[in-house]
Amino acid sequence: MARDDPVHSQTASNEDDPLPNLVTVVGRGVPSSFEIAVDGELEMVADDPLEDATIVSKQVAEGTIDVGVRRFRFSGQMANVNLVDWNGVPAPESPSTPTVHVEYGAANR
Template identity: 55%
Template sequence: MTRTNGKTASSESNTQLLPNRITVVGRGVPSNFELSVAGDIEMMTADPVKEATVVTKNAVEGSIEVGVQRFRFSGELANIHVTDWNGVEGAESASTPTIHVDYGVPEQ
């Protein structure tokens, strides 16, 4: 559950407020990602600190090696920036995470 204007929002209303989803999939190599949206974004986990992910109102910065991290957001995707452990940009490295962006996805 999230907090909206000091009140707890239900999952259903959260889906309406943050109807879109970004999924970051690690490829087994430590890498970094930055995402920004023209709206609000939040991580779909109970503890973003455990995932070593910094989440602000409209941006996310983190690292991933294996596994999946998911985020819900409103508005449009503004920017994606990924680098592998050597700092090589996403388009030039097969080691950077895969990013999936889905609009209008009901919460699961």
Template identity: 60%
Template sequence: MSAEADETLPHLVTIVGSGVPSNYEITVDGEIELVGADPLEEATVVTNHSAEGAVETGVMRFRFSGEMANIHVVDWNGIPASDSPRPPAVHVDYSGARTAPNCV
């Protein structure tokens, strides 16, 4: 990713798989872009304002602009991350200020 892309998409959301298949949906009020992976290979759908896909192990990273609107994570049984015993970890970095949003 270029320095120009870092400036136009300054924030980062990282999803770290926990070993349990999980699905995620991310929505921002700006733009979002998958970092360092091929969306077709990762079966990730990315539009201008949202991304969705699955993670079991490994890390998925997305750069975005604007504010985080929503993160929705469920495990393979459809159990929301807040109630799942092993949800993926979600980290949001607003240009250096790391936060962990509420997963719905």
């Protein structure tokens, strides 16, 4: 999967933020699976990560999504993203897989 150019926030000063970056997985209305990996630390932004059926280790998150968004804060760089639709067809071959947005230096939201 081709990566978009990373977005760097011009307004945020996150030098003291241990997880200054943000990755957002956006569902397209079709059940799909995702896996993201970073070379730093990763933490899900949610009131109850277990309710969102997402497994998060120190550097990897995986889960399912059909609608809505899943957000994760992380340090370091994005290492890998895998997306597959409900039939197991990977991105970019499937137009149903979620989109992923990565923002480096994102303000803590």
